[in-house]
Amino acid sequence: MPIAAESQSDHLLHVLYTLQQQHQHISNQSINQVAAEFNLPISQVIAVAEFYSFFYRSPRGRYHLLFSNCTSCGYLATGKNLLLALGQRLGVVAGETRADELVSIGETSCIGMCDQGAALLINGLPMVGLDADRIEQAAQLITAETPIEYWPAEWFYIEDHIHQPGLLLENNGSPGDSLRVALKCGANETLKKIQQSGLRGRGGAGFSTGKKWQFCRDAPGLEHYVICNADEGEPGTFKDRVLLQNYAGAMFEGMTLCAFVIGAEKGFVFLRGEYRYLLAHLQTILRQRRQSGLLGKQILGQNSFNFDIEIVVGAGAYICGEESALIEALEGKPGIPRVRPPFPVTQGYLGQPTVVNNVETLIAAAHINLHGSDWFTVIGTEKSTGSKILSISGDCLSPGVYEYPFGISIQQVLDDCGAANVQAVQVSGPSGKLLGAADFKRKISFEDVSCGGSLLIFSQHQDLLAVNRNFANFFTHESCGFCTPCRVGTQLLKNKLAKIINGRATVDDVAEIKHLGLLTNQYSHCGLGQTAANHILHSMENFPDVFAGCLTDNSYTPQFDLDAALEDARQITLRDDDAAHLKN
């Protein structure tokens, strides 16, 4: 089968995935088998299997359902707890597998379906538009053991919702157009065009793409690599999903262009595990491009131009969106961010010079090369040229994908998507900025409010503390555990926030959570920890009443409820009289 040959089935993550598909988990026997096959220590295989959320060391059900817990596509998004409802209906607790091994349910971080209503992954396949009815029907289908391919197709139909196309979304170009231009004007001219366009990384960090390519091209190495970061995991981001579905050709073209400039023969797309359903589609396009001479040996007849692309599918780890963690995952290791410097441009994949670019960045590069840098610089701002594709979701009438010139105001975006009565906007996901109405006049650009692509809208009726709690849980779950401030700090922030939400906190606790937040941000190893407390700090700054409104008047309250802690003792002593209780 050609697909197996192309999907790099020998990658460690893929082998583990296949074994899990066969046995509903990764057994000790599988671990030993893989260790022998890859000539790796058993401990390294276990470390990988236990790092990624989508790998299980104990059996899951034959129907395995993972509800998104994102504020937009999560199981609470409809106002009803759908996870709890399904669990009660099927007699299974979240995180566990029913005794007959028919079904298991759990929750997972945002699956990028924020414009599709509440959503889940069933055996890896996204199922959208969930409501109480659909959950009930699903429960019946599971009980009847109906194979998923016979479930209603519309449950799995994912619309694009491109509401506002712009520079990139309006142009799809013909395959090979940009490459032909590149071959004609050469690598130097191509690089110059990218540099003159002022293109900056669309993942959020905003590093100059031209500079990145230049550094990598200049770095000595046996091989050079180009990697497309298709691991968009920032809750509320789904624009890459739409790009992968509709503009993958331009993305591959951008990768090939980069390969031409930096002298790479090999490229990877690191696709987030949540988007595994797009794999077959992407493989088809890769195959077509090979057949058209746009990939493989002697691309477009150019003797020395050889380049091909492999897709590696992740397994549930937000941290792999960080470029060095992504490279670790590509190398078959847990996705723990490396110490930087050295940066990937000099020492990336297998220690060789590597460019890691976001999906949108590569698509932009392909177009810039075809249309010229002026085509790009005429829109946007001085320091943020071109357009930005936004994923907009939450409390608005038309969630979906919107492309704007950089410099657009947040208010304009809110007006366009039909958001009224807005209390707050979380720009660029939980790691970004939580802004209130006073900041809606600000502009989306690298020089003002930078945005990797996610805009979560919260109306006046939303409880912002619940949003904070959601984000705090997210970072606790996604922390890789490498460094102390993030591993322990995210957990402490979550605990402190719970104390505030439970109405047990004093002013001292607010001061404490601020201190903890600043420390976690300042002392963590990588971008995850360095931004993990942003949402709390911004909430305190922009919505001070939210915290103040929950505090008790006491000067001190313990972390735990003293009276509740005595419950075990009361049960053992068979007492429940007044004297067995503490007065609060």
Added chain:
Amino acid sequence: MQNTIIIDGQEIIFKDGQTIMDAALAAKIYIPHLCHYPGLTPHGNCKLCTVNLGGKSVSACTTPAMSGQQISNNTAELNEARTTVTQMLFIEGDHICPSCEKTGNCKLQAMAYHLGMLDEHFSPFYPRREIDASHPAILLDRSRCILCDLCVRASREIDGKNVFAIAGRGIAAHLIVNSSSGKLVDSDIDVSDLATNICPVGAILIKEQSYTIPIGKRIYDQQTIVEVGLQEAISEKTKHDHD
């Protein structure tokens, strides 16, 4: 021209390839650290050695020394953060010093004294982590592990084995043993391995040896962690000079 950096106003010389930590220790300047050990590849996970370099927080153990760097190390702000990080390590595991065999020989405990840490401040997590008593001579008590990775690196880089690894993610990260059963007894660890002896806390202990030196006469009863940290660097350098 000599390569020099400035730490807390003191100009020191460094050699090419040295990190800020290497250069500091060689110049007898102590930068607090738990996951660093001279001679092992630096890892940068504990974050106690965080220093301020031109307004940025960096790990001294992994940041290359470069001429002209202006570094703050022994400041009230950094030491306060280090105290909080040490408290985090305490409450994340079970570190009940009076009942621990390692008391007096424990770097975490010594660090707490060095930083003037008076309490744990945060509510403890009381993790449930497995104890491995399978090996006749070595005990592994994971509840005291601070995930510093020293045993992992020591086994791989010095002992030429691969006895340990860290698995799991986030707060669930834990030390695992490289053997088919996952037990120490089935691994190729030896009592004399550096991996057995490098544990800064009481997670890896040699059985029946814990009280051969009585409390009161132990390492940190005689010396501070500053003195020990500087000595470790010197002995590593001496070893290197003989090679």
